[in-house]
Amino acid sequence: MTAHSETGHSGTQQGATNLMTEIKLGPAANIPAGQGRVYEVEGERIAVFRTRGGDVYAVQAECPHRGGPLADGLLGGTTLICPLHSLKFDIKTGAALFGDCGLKTFPVAVDASGQVVLLR
Amino acid sequence: MEKKKLVVIGNGMAGARTVEEILARGGGAQFDITMFGEEPTGNYNRILLSNVLNGSYKEDEIFLNPLSWYEENNVRLLAGKRASGLLRRAKLVYGEDGIPEHYDKLIIATGSRAFIPQMEGTYMPDGSLKPGVFVFRSLDDCRQIAEWARGKHSAAVIGGGLLGLEAARGLQNFGLDVHVVHIGSHLMPQQLDPGAGDILRKSMESLGIKVHLKKNTTTIIGPENVLGLAFADGGNLECDMVIISAGIRANWEIAAGCGLTVERGIVVDDQMRCADDPDIYAVGECAQHRGHMYGLVAPLWEQAKVLADHITGKNTRAAYHGSKVATKLKVMGVEVASMGIVEPQLPEDEVVQFSEPKRGTYKKLIIRDGRLVGGILLGDISKAAYLIQTFDRNTPLPEERLHLLFDIGDPPKQVTFAEMSTNTQVCNCNGVSKGALIACVNSGKRSAKAVMDATRAGMGCGSCKSMVAEIVEWACGGETEEDPSVHYYVPGVPLTKPELIRAITERELKSVSAVFDYLAGGKEDAASKPGLASLLKTLWKGEYEDEKDARFINERIHANIQKDGTFSVVPQIPGGITSPAQLRRIAFVAEKYHVPLVKLTGGQRIDLLGIRKDDLPKVWHDLDMPSGYAYGKSYRTCKSCVGSDFCRFGLGDSISLALKIEKEFQGFDSPHKMKLATAGCPRNCSEAMVKDLGAVAVEGGQWEIYIGGAAGSSIRKGDVLCKADTHEDVLMYMGRFIQYYRENAKYLERTHGFVERIGIEKIRSIVIEDSEGIAERLDREIAESKAAYKDPWKDAWLPENDNQFASVLPILQ
Ligand code: SRM
Ligand SMILES: Cc1cc2nc3c(=O)[nH]c(=O)nc-3n(C[C@H](O)[C@H](O)[C@H](O)COP(=O)(O)OP(=O)(O)OC[C@H]3O[C@@H](n4cnc5c(N)ncnc54)[C@H](O)[C@@H]3O)c2cc1C
Numbered sequence: 001m002t003a004h005s006e007t008g009h010s011g012t013q014q015g016a017t018n019l020m021t022e023i024k025l026g027p028a029a030n031i032p033a034g035q036g037r038v039y040e041v042e043g044e045r046i047a048v049f050r051t052r053g054g055d056v057y058a059v060q061a062e063c064p065h066r067g068g069p070l071a072d073g074l075l076g077g078t079t080l081i082c083p084l085h086s087l088k089f090d091i092k093t094g095a096a097l098f099g100d101c102g103l104k105t106f107p108v109a110v111d112a113s114g115q116v117v118l119l120r
Numbered sequence: 121m122e123k124k125k126l127v128v129i130g131n132g133m134a135g136a137r138t139v140e141e142i143l144a145r146g147g148g149a150q151f152d153i154t155m156f157g158e159e160p161t162g163n164y165n166r167i168l169l170s171n172v173l174n175g176s177y178k179e180d181e182i183f184l185n186p187l188s189w190y191e192e193n194n195v196r197l198l199a200g201k202r203a204s205g206l207l208r209r210a211k212l213v214y215g216e217d218g219i220p221e222h223y224d225k226l227i228i229a230t231g232s233r234a235f236i237p238q239m240e241g242t243y244m245p246d247g248s249l250k251p252g253v254f255v256f257r258s259l260d261d262c263r264q265i266a267e268w269a270r271g272k273h274s275a276a277v278i279g280g281g282l283l284g285l286e287a288a289r290g291l292q293n294f295g296l297d298v299h300v301v302h303i304g305s306h307l308m309p310q311q312l313d314p315g316a317g318d319i320l321r322k323s324m325e326s327l328g329i330k331v332h333l334k335k336n337t338t339t340i341i342g343p344e345n346v347l348g349l350a351f352a353d354g355g356n357l358e359c360d361m362v363i364i365s366a367g368i369r370a371n372w373e374i375a376a377g378c379g380l381t382v383e384r385g386i387v388v389d390d391q392m393r394c395a396d397d398p399d400i401y402a403v404g405e406c407a408q409h410r411g412h413m414y415g416l417v418a419p420l421w422e423q424a425k426v427l428a429d430h431i432t433g434k435n436t437r438a439a440y441h442g443s444k445v446a447t448k449l450k451v452m453g454v455e456v457a458s459m460g461i462v463e464p465q466l467p468e469d470e471v472v473q474f475s476e477p478k479r480g481t482y483k484k485l486i487i488r489d490g491r492l493v494g495g496i497l498l499g500d501i502s503k504a505a506y507l508i509q510t511f512d513r514n515t516p517l518p519e520e521r522l523h524l525l526f527d528i529g530d531p532p533k534q535v536t537f538a539e540m541s542t543n544t545q546v547c548n549c550n551g552v553s554k555g556a557l558i559a560c561v562n563s564g565k566r567s568a569k570a571v572m573d574a575t576r577a578g579m580g581c582g583s584c585k586s587m588v589a590e591i592v593e594w595a596c597g598g599e600t601e602e603d604p605s606v607h608y609y610v611p612g613v614p615l616t617k618p619e620l621i622r623a624i625t626e627r628e629l630k631s632v633s634a635v636f637d638y639l640a641g642g643k644e645d646a647a648s649k650p651g652l653a654s655l656l657k658t659l660w661k662g663e664y665e666d667e668k669d670a671r672f673i674n675e676r677i678h679a680n681i682q683k684d685g686t687f688s689v690v691p692q693i694p695g696g697i698t699s700p701a702q703l704r705r706i707a708f709v710a711e712k713y714h715v716p717l718v719k720l721t722g723g724q725r726i727d728l729l730g731i732r733k734d735d736l737p738k739v740w741h742d743l744d745m746p747s748g749y750a751y752g753k754s755y756r757t758c759k760s761c762v763g764s765d766f767c768r769f770g771l772g773d774s775i776s777l778a779l780k781i782e783k784e785f786q787g788f789d790s791p792h793k794m795k796l797a798t799a800g801c802p803r804n805c806s807e808a809m810v811k812d813l814g815a816v817a818v819e820g821g822q823w824e825i826y827i828g829g830a831a832g833s834s835i836r837k838g839d840v841l842c843k844a845d846t847h848e849d850v851l852m853y854m855g856r857f858i859q860y861y862r863e864n865a866k867y868l869e870r871t872h873g874f875v876e877r878i879g880i881e882k883i884r885s886i887v888i889e890d891s892e893g894i895a896e897r898l899d900r901e902i903a904e905s906k907a908a909y910k911d912p913w914k915d916a917w918l919p920e921n922d923n924q925f926a927s928v929l930p931i932l933q
């Protein structure tokens with residue numbers, strides 16, 4: 001399984017790991033392949049997805065359009081379609097594939113014991 | 121993350137709604153929220169005060185956010201505490217008791233108060249209103265009025281505007297003689313012209329309310345309490361109480377006191393921020409936006425959304441551009457709707473008018489540039505909804521004006537594309553104009569599909585798709601390019617439906633991921649997944665390998681998603697036939713799970729709306745009824761009429777046929793939804809002729825089978841496929857057509873489009889005359905699909921995994 005932390009300003013990439021805390025969200029297997037699930041981390045709702053390829057990504061839980069529940073969306077590769085009005089996003093970068101309002105992403109990875117780990 | 125402090129001054133309709141919008145955007149995680157509320161209660165629907173006064177609502181029925189709501193949502197409400205001062209440099213708001221609250225962000229939502237014109241004798245020496253004098257703004261006012269009115273004989277309302285008339289009507293409820301005293305020459309001057317005002321006066325008088333026009337009240341007579349009114353013209357009026365309803369004034373004092381810019385209201389920008397302080401917002405009746413103040417709730421809903429988008433950072437580009445206002449009078453027995461201007465303002469403004477004073481009917485439209493800029497409807501407001509929408513959206517009006525005022529048979533004609541103005545909104549769901557479509561064509565997109573993908577036009581309800589395609593063709597000068605993918609069954613697999621079916625069966629591909637692996641070079645395409653899942657289920661039935669991620673959320677959890685992320689549950693009720701035992705279970709579930717809305721559907725079933733995802737399995741378990749598939753691209757239900765058992769016209773047993781149909785086709789996946797109906801005679805009460813499939817009993821003991829009917833966004837009478845002698849024959853022919861449709865229709869092509877595309881003759885020859893020799897196979901496929909039926913709500917007992925229905929997963933350290 002590969003791990004990803006793709007926010008561009010993630011702590012690891014700037015060598016500021018010591019400022020970041022690792023939060024274990026539970027076994028990756030809790031997220032069925034190709035789907036997303038929501039976690040509440042320090043009061044913030046985060047949608048974590050596991051692609052059929054086994055990679056994990058984390059983005060804000062609510063769609064910027066009208067608050068659609070993104071974890072209930074359809075995922076193909078890293079393209080996510082919101083269940084309410086079908087806006088599309090790339091969960092790897094957070095970019096909006098239509099329109100201009102993208103998603104907040106969070107660095108996340110699967111550790112050796114198969115746990116999903118969120119860096120904050 | 122350290123939470124910021126958000127303080128809201130004012131707990132009325134705008135303040136509370138804004139907080140709701142903020143919470144809906146996850147603001148609860150960003151802010152600790154404190155609200156100052158001068159009124160001692162939670163937030164109630166102020167609009168309904170007129171109804172409380174007239175007795176049609178009880179006080180506790182108008183609460184929008186009771187005190188418990190604040191607790192549940194972690195909002196600290198200082199109920200009954202007025203904010204009295206604001207120190208911007210220290211970011212503090214002071215309560216009346218002198219206790220300060222610190223804020224990082226502040227929202228002012230203080231609303232307005234009743235304006236009290238200069239009149240002698242209004243106040244007592246201590247500055248309080250004279251006993252018997254009231255304003256009408258709050259629940260407390262309402263209570264005081266009701267208390268005083270008991271046992272009195274007459275009341276006067278000063279002000280003949282919308283609110284004054286509502287108050288007058290409400291006072292009649294107490295058995296009082298009610299007078300309306302108005303300074304102007306006609307009632308509701310803001311919303312009506314003199315002609316309409318005059319008719320309204322007669323209507324009010326016929327309700328027993330006496331109207332006094334052109335009366336300037338100078339004095340409220342009575343030393344201790346109200347005895348009457350004196351007017352500038354020397355006349356007077358005896359009365360036991362007065363309600364002053366002469367307009368409103370914004371509560372802006374707290375803003376002006378700390379140096380914020382105030383004109384008639386607190387001046388805000390397009391993000392609802394105060395001009396001078398980016399940390400302070402104002403919203404609702406106290407705010408002034410681009411010179412406008414609004415005294416209605418619709419604009420403040422829009423304002424609240426923009427404010428919430430901005431303050432939570434959900435969409436920092438959200439902007440409020442002002443609202444167009446339309447009003448309706450809530451006086452029982454008098455129908456008034458008004459929008460925009462009341463008199464023509466420019467020489468070229470066109471007026472369309474109809475007046476029938478005897479019957480209290482008056483209709484007037486003001487049209488500029490082919491668009492509605494003002495309208496008044498009195499007496500008959502049946503066209504109000506359409507007109508208000510047209511006004512609000514600024515859509516061009518049909519040339520034929522008569523239809524605007526009256527329903528006369530045939531629908532209005534289409535405008536041609538050339539004469540349609542560029543900013544006409546073509547796609548109402550996604551707000552795409554004709555101009556945007558043309559721009560997209562000019563930027564190089566030369567096919568309808570490419571334009572739709574780029575602009576999202578036609579991707580909402582889909583009803584404008586054909587118009588979008590026609591406009592694209594027109595804009596391309598007829599030279600559209602064909603996008604090869606329009607022939608593919610789904611965009612992500614480059615094969616037509618027959619090619620795809622062949623490839624799937626030859627290679628025995630039984631799951632969506634296998635199709636991507638073998639037929640699309642391993643590249644997954646999210647938008648193609650549901651279409652593939654539907655086809656695979658149709659082809660492999662029980663052998664299909666269900667992958668939940670390939671299903672749209674509705675089909676993943678067997679319920680229909682709602683705008684707020686909750687779900688609706690529609691149990692199977694074939695033919696609309698239910699029983700007391702079922703109804704009792706439904707009632708039990710509705711109460712147990714606090715279902716916010718129980719609704720009879722247009723499909724003769726019962727819908728439980730607003731159910732939390734986590735509760736779905738429990739709800740199904742307790743209902744113990746099969747799924748009605750109201751969420752699926754599948755067979756939905758079969759409506760039915762009473763039929764021959766009870767109806768004096770009934771020719772055939774439509775009820776038992778509907779029950780058999782449901783048993784036969786329940787749960788069938790299909791390219792789009794299939795809605796069926798049976799009717800006991802050609803009176804067609806169950807609308808069988810406009811269903812995907814319908815069976816109508818005709819004289820001679822036969823059934824006429826209709827296919828390709830539609831009465832949704834397109835309307836089409838179905839074509840008669842054939843006549844059948846028995847229920848069994850109906851099932852057989854219907855089944856054959858269904859299977860043929862399942863195998864040959866494009867994904868998301870309803871039967872009406874399919875029947876038109878293939879042609880009824882060809883379908884008849886295949887399905888009835890078996891011209892291709894496939895009838896037997898179609899019958900077999902249907903039997904196999906039937907055998908593979910499984911009620912998906914049994915997932916309640918056997919979920920795919922432990923968290924299929926969990927809205928949030930716990931963090932397990
Ligand atoms: C519940 C119900 C309205 C009601 O309260 O009566 C309803 C509700 C919805 N309809 Fe409908 N339709 C309902 C009867 C109808 C009917 C009348 C009927 O079935 O007899 C029609 C016209 C007949 C038809 O289907 O052509 C109808 C034509 C539509 C359409 C337009 C379809 C078309 O192609 O013309 C859509 C949009 C779509 O399918 O893409 C739609 C879509 C919807 C959706 C599912 C929108 C969505 O995707 O979320 C609505 C779900 C609301 C929700 O939040 O749960 N609904 N809808 C009715 C459920 C009937 C049932 O018991 O299953
Ligand atoms: C009888 C009646 C009928 C109406 N009918 C309609 C209708 O049919 N359609 C329509 O669209 N609109 C109608 N309206 C208008 C509608 O109710 C208002 O537009 C709406 O309530 C404005 O919301 P708001 O939050 O700005 O003000 P409000 O709802 O008045 O809320 C302001 C709140 O702030 C509180 N407050 C003020 N100052 C302070 C302070 N310093 N500290 C703490 N709290 C403070 C007030 O007590 C009040 O509770 C009607 C109004 C009335 C009175």
Ligand code: SF4
Pocket residue numbers: none
């Ligand atoms: S229920 Fe049907 S008609 Fe009503 S809003 Fe929803 S889709 Fe539109």
Ligand code: FES
Pocket residue numbers: 063064065066067068082083084085086087
């Ligand atoms: S809420 Fe996500 S697309 Fe509308």
